[in-house]
Amino acid sequence: MNERDNFILKAKRIKLIEETKLKESSSMEVNKMDIDDRRKSNFSSLGPLSTSNGSISRGNSSNNAKGDIRKLVIKNFKSKPSLPENYQEHTWQKLKEAVVAIQTATPITYCLEELYQAVENMCSHKMDSQLYVNLTGLAESHVKANIRPFLAERIDKLLYLKKVNECWQFHCQQMIMIRSIFLYLDRTYVLQNPTVHSIWDLGLELFRDHIATNSTVQSRTVEGILMLIEKERNGETVDRTLLKSLLRMFSDLQIYKEAFENKFLIATKQLYQAEGQRKMQELDVPEYLKHVDKRLVEENERLLHYLDQCTKLQLIFTIERQLIAEHITGILQKGLDQLLEENRVADLSLLYSLFSRVKNGTIELCGSFNAFIKTKGKTLVIDPEKDKTMVQDLLDFKDKMDYIVCNCFERNEKFSHSLREAFEYFINQRTNKPAELIAKYVDMKLRAGNKEATEEELEQILDKIMVLFRFIHGKDVFEAFYKKDLAKRLLVGKSASVDAEKxxxxxxxxxxxxxxxxxLEGMFKDMELSKDINIAFRQYIEGNANSKELAQFYAIGxxxxxxxxxxxxxxxxxxxEVNMPPQLVEYQNVFTxxxxxxxxxxxxxxxxxxxxxxxxxxxxxGxxxxxxxxxxxxxxxxxxxxxxxxxxxxxxxxNIEVSFDGELRRTLQSLACGKARVLTKIPKSREVEDKDKFKFNNEFTAKLFRIKINSIQMKETNEEQKATEERxxxxxxxxxxxAVVRIMKMRKTLSHNLLISELYKQLSFPVKPADLKKRxxxxxxxxxxERDKDNQNQYNYVA
Amino acid sequence: MHFLGMDDEDKSSDNEQSKPDKMFTLKRWNSVAMWSWDCSTDTCAICRVQVMDACLRCQAESKKDATNKDVTCVVCWGECNHSFHHCCISLWVKQSNRCPLCQQEWSIQRLSS
Structure with missing residues (x-):
């Protein structure tokens, strides 16, 4: 009983949905029929029970023997009621007339309730199967007849589509109407016989078998649809409702996939294949990307408006494949470098989002990104001409690439990793120099007189520098140069800020x-200690001012x-060793x-x-x-x-020149040929020659009272730099x-290979295996x- | 007296002339000196690391036990005036109580502080 009710409710729901389409029948009627349907179907199932068992009362009378006095007795009919003769033929005739009227869109002579009743009666009297067969025949012959106009003369494609659509719409309306009349049949006979189709399905099946799958009709229709879609893809406006309706038809007839989708996808593929190749030639990369993006938006709209959702995956896949995946290398080779170079953030974002749609897209992009950084970075690093700006260039380059990874590549972990890897690679393409220049850059920033940055800005710069520093393999080279500069800053008191140094x-x-x-910390400590020593020394001199030696000393001032x-x-x-005025020598001796x-x-x-x-x-x-x-x-x-x-x-x-080549010449040059010429060289020239003479320049003038005369540094490219590297x-x-001792002490015994690999983990600079072997x-x-006595490849630690 | 001369007299080094206005007078002098242990050799003969640096074993150690307070590797002078890292020579004398350089009997003269 429950199951049955469920069926009915379900059927009712379907019916309600379809009923709304049927504009002709009023809603009142629907409701009424609905209620009738439910009640009668319930009764009818009870019907046969009550008649075959005779009277219901019998049971009642015996059960209620005690309290009841009156009895209600229901008796069977004396003679069984029979149907009028020819009832079946007669009724069918009536129904047939109605169906034909519907099919030919003429008014029905009978009222709908009467027809419905007729169907119900026929079903109750076991004429249901015959009724179904008759109805099928009637519908089939009508549908068969409908195909003729579609096979005939060749007409305009659009018109043809419209006609097909019209026919389909009309067919649906008819079937809904017919089904409403034959609803009782649908709910009883069809439900009880799983092998037969419901009336609606019957309608669909007939339409499919006789019209839609007809090869001429189908190919013409599909052709027409494809033509319309192509037109739309080419920018024309087409009747989307028509397309939607026709495609709905295919879906409803369950031939969407085989009849339409395959052909559609093939057409799509061909179109975009050709378009991809053509546009790649015609357009530059940013324009091409914009075009692809536009196409994707359009196709999605198409899906929304008329294509079946089941096509979505394949359609989008086809476009992505034809427009993006096929051209990955082309796009990357043709345009990526330019985009990165010109910092075209929006285009790069689009590129990333498109590439992340296809398989291997981001991997390829990442690879090219990496290659770009390596090539570009190498040009920054390798050319000695650019040494002056190298570090600033590297910082700017890093900022730019970071920004792109953050804003265009969605902070993709792979990309930031690749970015780091690329930097590490190219920065070490030139040994030592980048480390040296980074150290010098820091020096420049930390030196006093550098007022371009506030404390916070300085801090930020240092943080960025540390990022570059991290990439450097030879960190000790950095340290050596950094130390040299730090020494200068500390000794000359030129450090911009102690906080920044720390x-x-x-x-x-x-x-x-x-x-x-x-x-480096030791150097700072030395500076602190020196202050204390100087204070102590001053106290020492003041305290011993009476002694002859120190008294003189104290008085020098x-x-x-x-x-x-x-x-x-x-x-x-x-x-x-240089000759100093004896007082100074004396001074030094006292201090020592x-x-x-x-x-x-x-x-x-x-x-x-x-x-x-x-x-x-x-x-x-003055x-x-x-x-x-x-x-x-x-x-x-x-x-x-x-x-x-x-x-x-x-x-x-x-005695300056003797012990240090060129120092005296440079000293004189700074005094006589520099900005502040406190000496005059005879003859005047830029270089100091052997026979030159020097005079005190009494006429010297300057705006400032305090004048710093910079000493001329020896060209760093020569010995000093080599010495630092040597060190x-x-x-x-x-x-x-x-490191070797440390490792061996811990492990006691270790094979050569393991020791080498441990060493590589610990050492912060690049080193050749041969050098390690020597050590x-x-x-x-x-x-x-020592070497193990039994195994030459094994070492033992000796305590 | 010639220190005073530098300030007031013309001739600084020889003190011979005494013109009233000297052209240059030294006002401030910042000098720099480097200190190191007073050893005959700069490197410890045992570990071949400069005595100013920590010995090889201590260098290896220092990274490992960073928690230990700064154990500076001190320098040790023997009576023979040869100097080594204290760690190095202590290990050495366990084997032979002689200076590795001059074979004299080893006895500690002083330690660096």
Whole structure:
């Protein structure tokens, strides 16, 4: 009973839906028929039960024997009621007339309720199967007859489509109407016999079998539809409702896939294949991408408006394949570099979103992105001409690429990883130089007088620099150059900000560990200690002002400070002996004595190259304070005694040139040929020659009172730089040694290969296996480890 | 007295002339000196690392036990005036109580502080 009810309810729902399409029948009628239908179907199922069992009352009378007095007895009819003769033929005739009237769209002579009743009656009297057969026949012959106009003359495609659509619409309406009349048949006979189709399905089947699958009709219709779609793709406006209706028809007839979809997809493929190739030729990449995007939007609209949703996946796939996947390499080769170069954010975003639609799209894009960075980066790094701007260029380049990854490539992890990998690759294409320049860049930023940045900006710059630093393989090269510059900043007191220095140091420590920065920290410590020593020294002199030696000393009035550096922490400087005025030598000796008394077991090495002074100078135009190096002041002080000196004489007096090639010439050059010419060279020229003479320039004038005379630096490309690199390589040996000992101490025994791979993990600079082998040999010689007696490839740690 | 001369007199080094106005006077002097352990050799003969640096074993160690407080590798002078890392020579004398350089009997003169 329940099952049956469910069926009926379901059927009713279907009916209601279809009923709404049928504009002719009023809603009132629908409701009424509905209710009737439900009630009667319930009764009818009870009907046969009650008649065959005789009376219901019998049971009742016996059960209610006690309380009831009156009895209601229902008896069977005496004679069984029979149908009038020819009832079946007669009724069918009536129904047939009605059906034909519907089919020919003429008014029905009978009222609908009467017809419905007739169907119900026929069904109740077991004429249902015959009724169904009759109805089928009637419908079939009508549908068959309908095909004729579609086979006949060739007419305009659009008109043809319209006709097909019209026929289909009409057929549907008819079938709904017929079904409404024969609803009872539909609900009883059809439901009880699973093999027969419902009336609606019957209608569909007939239409499909006789019209839609007719090869002429089908091919013509599909052709027409495809033509319309192509027109629309070419930008024309077409009747979308017509398309929608026809495609709905195919779907309803369940021949959408075989009749339409396949052909449609093939047509789509061909169209876009040709279009992809053509447009790739015609358009530049950004335009092409925009075109593809437009196409995708259009096709999605098409799906929304008339195509069946089941086509979506394949349709979009076909377009993506033909317009994107087929041209991945083409697009990347033709346009990616340009887009990246010109920073075309919007186009790159589009490129990414399109490429992420197809298989391998982002992988290919990522690969090309990587290649672009490598090539472009290499040009920034490799050319010595561009050294001056290299670091700034790298920073800008990194910013740009980061921005693109963030904003165009959706922060894709793969891309940012690839970006880092590419940077690491190209920055190490040139050994040492990038590390050196990065160190110098930091120096420039940290040096005093650099007012272009506030503390926060400086901090940001340092953070960015650290990113570049991370890519550098030879971190020790950076350290060496950084140290050299740091030394200069500290000794000349030219550091812009102690906070910034400390912050940079802590960044380096964080990145490379305490071992990397311990010496740099030591340098800062030395500066602190020197302050204390100078205070103590001053107190010492003041306290001993009575003693003869120190009394003289105290009276000189030179403000002397000494920076005491720990050897090993600082870069190595050339040691040279120069002739200094005896007072200064005396001064140094007093200090040395004082210092060594405080720190036994030490020795002091004076570094005249690093000293600097303030000289008071009296020119005719007024006194000036000159900030000069120790060498410069040694030369200038000579002119207190004589007005004119030759190079030879100055050399004799100062002894500067002897121990350090070119230093004296550079010193004189800075004094006589630079911006502030406190000496006059005879004859005047830019270079200092052997026979040149020098005079004190009494006419010297300057706007400022304090004048800094920069000493001319030796060209760094030469020895100094080589020396720094040399030192780096020397330090590397110690680092390798230390690492080997560290590893061996922990592992006790280790095979050669494992030791080498451990070493590569620990060392922060590039090194060749052969070099490692040499260090291992050296450690074996020094009894830190030994080869295993049985296995030549195995090492043992020697405690 | 010649220190004073530098300030007031013309001739700084020789003190011979005494013109009233000197052209250059030294006002401030910032000098730099490098200190190192007073050793005959710069490198420790045992580990071949400069005595100013920590010995090889200590360098290897320092990264590992970063938590240990800064254990500086001190320098040790023997009576023979030869100097080594204290760590290196302590290990050495376990095998032979002689200076590795001059074969004299080893006895510690002083340690760096």
């Amino acid at each position: 912050s940079m140091l802590s960044k380096l420590k964080q990145e490379c560990g305490g071992g990397f920065t311990s010496k 030179i403000d002397m400070t000494v920076n005491i550096l720990t050897m090993g922490y600082w870069p190595t400087y050339p040691v040279m 004595k004082f210092y060594l008394a405080k720190h036994s077991g030490r020795k002091l090495q004076w570094q005249p190259t690093l000293g600097h002074c303030v000289l008071k100078a009296r020119f005719d135009q 006194p000036k304070d000159l900030q000069v190096s120790l060498f410069q002041s040694l030369v200038l002080l000579l002119f207190n005694d004589c007005n004119e000196m030759s190079l030879e004489e100055i050399l004799q007096a100062t 780096v390589y020397q330090d590397r040996q110690y680092q390798i040694d230390a 291992i040999e050296s450690l074996i010689d020094r009894d830190y480890m």
